[in-house]
Structure formats: structure tokens, C-alpha cells
Amino acid sequence: MFISLVSFMNGMNDLLDGLMLNRTPHVRLYNEIKPVENQPVSLSEQYKNNINFINSIKPKDRGKAIYNSKTIIKVLHEDKRVLDVAPKVVTPVFFHSGTIELSGVINGIDIIGEENLFKFSDYITEGSITDLEQNNSIIIGSGLARKMMLTVGDIIKVTTPKGNLVLLKIVGISQIGITEIDDMMSTTSISTAQKILGEATNYMTDIQLNLHDITTAPQLANEYRLKFDLDAIDYQTTNSQFETGSTIRSIISYSVGVVLLIVAGFGIYNILNMMIYEKMDSIAILKATGFSGNDVKWIFIFLSLIIGISGGVLGLVFGYIFSNIIDVIPFNMASLPTTETFPVNYNPVFYVIGITFAVVTTTIAGLLPALKAGKIDPVEIIRGK
Numbered sequence: 001m002f003i004s005l006v007s008f009m010n011g012m013n014d015l016l017d018g019l020m021l022n023r024t025p026h027v028r029l030y031n032e033i034k035p036v037e038n039q040p041v042s043l044s045e046q047y048k049n050n051i052n053f054i055n056s057i058k059p060k061d062r063g064k065a066i067y068n069s070k071t072i073i074k075v076l077h078e079d080k081r082v083l084d085v086a087p088k089v090v091t092p093v094f095f096h097s098g099t100i101e102l103s104g105v106i107n108g109i110d111i112i113g114e115e116n117l118f119k120f121s122d123y124i125t126e127g128s129i130t131d132l133e134q135n136n137s138i139i140i141g142s143g144l145a146r147k148m149m150l151t152v153g154d155i156i157k158v159t160t161p162k163g164n165l166v167l168l169k170i171v172g173i174s175q176i177g178i179t180e181i182d183d184m185m186s187t188t189s190i191s192t193a194q195k196i197l198g199e200a201t202n203y204m205t206d207i208q209l210n211l212h213d214i215t216t217a218p219q220l221a222n223e224y225r226l227k228f229d230l231d232a233i234d235y236q237t238t239n240s241q242f243e244t245g246s247t248i249r250s251i252i253s254y255s256v257g258v259v260l261l262i263v264a265g266f267g268i269y270n271i272l273n274m275m276i277y278e279k280m281d282s283i284a285i286l287k288a289t290g291f292s293g294n295d296v297k298w299i300f301i302f303l304s305l306i307i308g309i310s311g312g313v314l315g316l317v318f319g320y321i322f323s324n325i326i327d328v329i330p331f332n333m334a335s336l337p338t339t340e341t342f343p344v345n346y347n348p349v350f351y352v353i354g355i356t357f358a359v360v361t362t363t364i365a366g367l368l369p370a371l372k373a374g375k376i377d378p379v380e381i382i383r384g385k
Contacts, residue, residue: 002319002353002357003315003320003322003351004322005253005257005260006253006257006350006353007346007347008323008342008343009252010250010253010345011344011345013250014343014345015339015343016246017246023118024235024238024239025086025117025209025210025235026209026211026217026234026235027209027217027220027232027233027235028207028208028209028233029066029206029207029208029209029228029230030064030066030205030206030230030231030233031063031064031205032231039057041054064090064205065203065205066204066206066207069087069203069204069207073085073207076207076209081212081216081220082209082210082211082212083212084113086110086113086114086207087110087113087206087207088108088109088110088190088204088206088207088208089107089108089193089194089197089203089204089205089206090105090107090205090206091105091106091160091205092104092105092161093106093159093161094158094159095144095148095158095186096158096159097156097157100147102184104183104186105184105186106193106196107186107187107193108188108190108191108192108194109132109187109190110189110190111130111133111189113208114129115129117208117210120187123174123177124139124172124174125142125174126151126172126173127139127152127171127172128171128172129172131171131172132172132187132189132192133189134169134171136192137169137170137189138156138158138168138169138170138186138188138192139171139173139186139187140170140172140173140186141175141181141182141183141186143179143182143184144183144185144186145173150170151170151173152172152173154169154170155168155169156168156170158196162197162198164196164197164198166196168192168196174187190204214235217235217236218234220234221233221234221237258357261357261358261361262361264358264361265361265364266365268304268308268366269365269366269368269369271307272304272365272369272370273369273372275369276300276369276372283296283373286299293374293375294374296370296373297370297371297373299370300366300373301363301366303366304363304366304370305359305362307362308358308359308361309359311358311362312358312359312362315354315355315358319354320351323344323346324344327344328341329341
């Protein structure tokens with residue numbers, strides 16, 4: 001039961017975390033609209049040493065474009081700590097279909113880079129990611145397609161923030177599994193996004209990168225923030241609430257599993273304890289024929305070890321069998337189009353923990369009855385008989 005429970009719970013953790021973590025770069029570089037840190041009064045020779053109170057500070061729009069983006073991407077590609085880089089153009093738009101008008105977001109992606117980083121094709125339910133290589137093509141979210149009653153091959157009108165109206169051909173439908181994203185997000189090639197915005201080919205709003213060592217993401221985010229004078233955020237900060245949920249679910253699953261093993265240990269303790277009372281005569285005969293108390297003690301310890309090892313091995317076998325049964329149970333949900341059965345994680349660590357805890361628990365459970373059996377006085381038992 002420990003193997004089945006932990007494997008299933010960790011499989012669910014991987015599935016739920018993957019919904020967000022697999023769509024989040026390890027480090028994201030971008031320009032954020034925010035107030036200027038050094039206001040003019042702070043730069044003034046006359047007032048810079050004073051305590052100044054400033055009200056109604058307006059944010060400075062530096063623009064969403066990343067300055068000198070191609071040089072930054074080249075430097076990142078040369079960094080041996082970086083696994084891959086994918087630039088992106090993100091822009092809010094309005095989608096039109098007949099009299100329907102919905103707000104949304106278009107992601108202009110580098111097709112190869114996006115596929116390498118996030119396996120975007122896994123989330124496409126209709127069409128193919130390579131269809132985005134066609135001019136003026138777009139893959140829309142499943143929620144947007146449902147609301148506007150659009151299918152592959154239809155034409156959708158898009159209005160950009162600058163008021164440009166463009167026609168894009170729908171070549172695919174994607175489904176991430178998160179309603180807020182599927183209702184608003186659509187994807188096109190980075191060249192198409194630049195063209196509908198009327199920008200040059202070096203116009204990019206985001207640079208996404210994955211690392212060889214994911215644990216260095218917070219450190220590298222700070223390093224790139226200072227090096228390139230850009231805002232940078234790591235995946236841990238972006239998905240902090242999801243990591244907290246995964247930790248809590250893991251603690252619950254391991255707690256329940258350990259309780260199961262402890263309860264089994266008490267069961268073994270009771271079995272061996274009752275066996276001593278039933279085998280008093282045999283223990284007395286063993287001691288009368290020359291067996292020492294230490295010999296009798298080790299007999300019961302070995303007995304508990306035999307129960308622990310044989311039961312543990314059977315537990316691993318049946319745990320694997322039950323995990324396979326769970327793994328083939330249909331699990332079809334509209335929000336998880338790529339999932340067909342319940343997820344199960346077959347990590348060997350779970351099996352090592354299970355057999356280790358089983359042997360340790362049964363050894364401890366058998367130690368007290370064994371010590372009791374070693375102290376039995378054969379004269380008292382035979383006299384009582």
C-alpha cells in the first residue's frame with residue numbers, strides 16, 4: 001500500500017506541476033513597466049542629501065522591446081550553463097469573429113526554440129506546430145475556439161494595440177489544460193507577430209532560457225538582471241504556489257505511508273508476542289537441552305527478519321502490480337487532453353524506502369518479544385506443566 005500510494009501521489013504531483021512548470025522557462029528576461037528608482041530630485045545636488053517625499057510618481061514606459069536582443073541571445077548561447085534559448089514576442093490583441101470580440105494574447109514564438117524548451121507540440125490537439133511556418137498563420141486556444149466557434153482552416157480577425165487589423169488563418173488548436181490560458185492565449189511565429197505589430201525583425205519582448213542545472217536559476221536570474229539591465233525572474237518565483245502545493249501533497253502521502261508501515265510493525269509485534277506464549281513449552285525444551293537465552297533471542301529476531309524481508313518483497317511485487325493497475329485506469333478530462341490514464345511515478349527510490357522501512361520496522365517489532373523469550377526460565381515452565 002505504501003508503494004501504491006506514494007507512486008500515485010507523486011505521479012499526480014508530476015502531472016499538476018507539469019501543467020505550469022513545463023510551460024515556464026527556468027529564467028525569463030523582459031522589460032517591466034515600473035517607476036524610475038532615482039527621481040530627478042534625488043539626482044539634484046541641492047536636494048540629493050535631503051529626505052524627499054514624492055507623491056503620484058508615474059511609471060516610466062521603457063517599452064516592451066528588449067534592446068540589442070540578438071546580441072544578448074548570442075551571449076546566452078555561448079554561456080555553457082544555458083541549455084537552450086527561445087525568444088518570444090508577446091502582445092495583447094482583440095479577436096474578432098462576426099460580431100464577437102474577445103480580448104486575448106498572442107505569443108510570437110521561435111518554433112524550434114519553443115519546441116526544444118517546452119515541447120509545445122504535446123499541447124496541440126489539432127494541426128501541427130510546423131504549420132506556423134506558413135505566412136499569417138495562428139494556433140488558437142481551445143477555449144477561444146469554443147467561444148468563437150472556430151475550427152482549423154477558418155480565418156480570424158485580429159486587432160493589435162496600434163489599431164492594425166490583420167487576418168490570420170487558423171492552422172491548429174492548442175489545449176494547455178489551464179482554462180485562463182486556453183481562453184486567451186494563441187500562438188503564431190515570431191516573424192508573423194513582428195509583422196502584424198509593424199516592428200523590425202529584432203523586436204522581441206521576452207527571452208526564455210532553460211539551464212543545465214535548474215537549481216541555479218535564482219542565482220543566474222540575478223546575474224543576468226545586472227549584466228543585461230533587464231528584469232529577470234526564475235521559475236521558482238513564478239511558480240512558488242505550485243511548489244508549495246507539491247511539498248504539502250508529498251508530506252501527506254509519505255505520512256500516510258509511514259503510518260501504514262508502523263501499524264504493520266505493531267501487528268508483527270503482537271504476532272511474535274503471542275507466539276512466545278504459545279511456544280513456552282518449546283522454548284523451555286530448547287533451554288533445557290542446552291540452548292542459551294541469547295540463542296533463543298536470535299531465533300525470534302531471525303523469525304522477525306524472515307517476516308520482514310519476505311513480506312517486504314511481496315509488498316514490492318504487489319505494490320508494483322497495483323501501480324500498474326492504477327496506471328491503466330482511464331483518466332480522461334477536458335482540461336488535460338494529453339492525459340489518458342491516472343499518472344503513476346515508478347521511481348526506484350520509493351521501492352528502496354519501502355523495503356528498508358519494512359525490514360527496520362519488523363526488526364524493531366521483533367526485538368522486544370525476542371528479549372522476553374531469552375529471559376524465560378525453563379524450570380518455571382516445566383514445573384508449571
